[in-house]
Amino acid sequence: MVDNKVLTDFQLKTAISARNAAQANVQLAISAIESAKINVGYTLIRATTDGYIGRLQKKQGSLVSPADSQPLTALSNVQDLHVYFSLGENxxxxxxxxxAGNDLQQKLNNLPPINLVLSDQSIYDQVGKIDMVDGQFDKNTGAITLRATFKNPEGVLRNGNTGRVRLQKKYDNTLLVPQMATLEMQDKIFVYTVNKENKVVQQPITVIGKSGSNYLVSNGLKEGDRIVYKGIDLLQDGQVITPQALSKDSIN
Structure with a gap:
């Protein structure tokens, strides 16, 4: 059209300038859209891990400021939970x-798995592994803190749960005796054994520890000895009884 003198050079240059300005405005609009998307993204809080959200401290529409000291909420990742417990110095x-092990880490690696006893006295169905020992003893309690990690695939455990850990330890030449079958007198622990004549004999035992509701006994009894499980408060040394055998499953 310029060649045919329909448009002047000035009109062509004006049209090109208008086109370039329009293209620039399009780019500005695209940039504004991208900026708006970024700003909208700031209104969304995306968790970096899976977990459970706690109480929401703000309602929809509440003003939120960076100066707020209170968090919006708390997100708990409970896939793996740490359980902290203490051991005395001895x-x-x-x-x-x-x-076994040349250093602390090797010793931790060689420890057997541990069990977690929940507050209702049930045993958690996953075993844990001790993976951390604190660097110092508590000067007030004389104990040191250890940490065990438990898998939590079903989400049974939550942060703040309480319970007890049960450590496995091997004992040689040791018997388990129900605490219910013992009596204590003058700082000594006794059981009533039953001889071949069905007479009860008060027998002192040496207790070296506990396992659940049982004593660990290293001396005073041997495998195969019969002891009285119930009614020991009514017995006297040398008394003849009519014993009734109990199955292992019926005890405890």
Whole structure:
């Protein structure tokens, strides 16, 4: 059209300039859209991990400021949970002396898995592994803190749960005796054994520890001895009884 003198050079240059300006405005609009998307993204809080959200501290429409000291909520990742517990100094020394390994990390690796007893006294169905020992003893309690990690695939455990850990330890030449079958007198622990004539004999035992509701007995009894499980408060040394055998499953 310029060649045919329908448009002047000035009109062509004006049209090109208008086109370039329009293209620039399009790019500005695209940039504004991208900026708006970024700003909208700031209104969304995306968790970096799976977990459970706690109480929401703000309602929809509440003003939120960076100066707020209170978090919006708390997100708990409960896939793996840490359980903290303490050992006394003597128990910790025994652990270091009796566990194989050249250093603390090797000793931790060689420890058997541990069990978690929940607050309702049930045993958690996953075993844990001790993976951390604190660097110092608590000067007030004389104990040191250890950490065990438990898998939590079903989400049974939550942060703040309480319970007890049960450590496995091997004992040689040791018997389990129900605490219910014992009596204590003058700082000594006794059981009533039953001889061949069905007479009861008060027998002192040496207790070296506990496992659940049982005593660990290292001396005073031998495998195969019969002891009285119930009614020991009514017995006298030398009394003849009519014993009734109990199955292992019926005890405890």
């Amino acid at each position: 128990d910790f020394i025994a652990f270091k002396n009796n566990t």
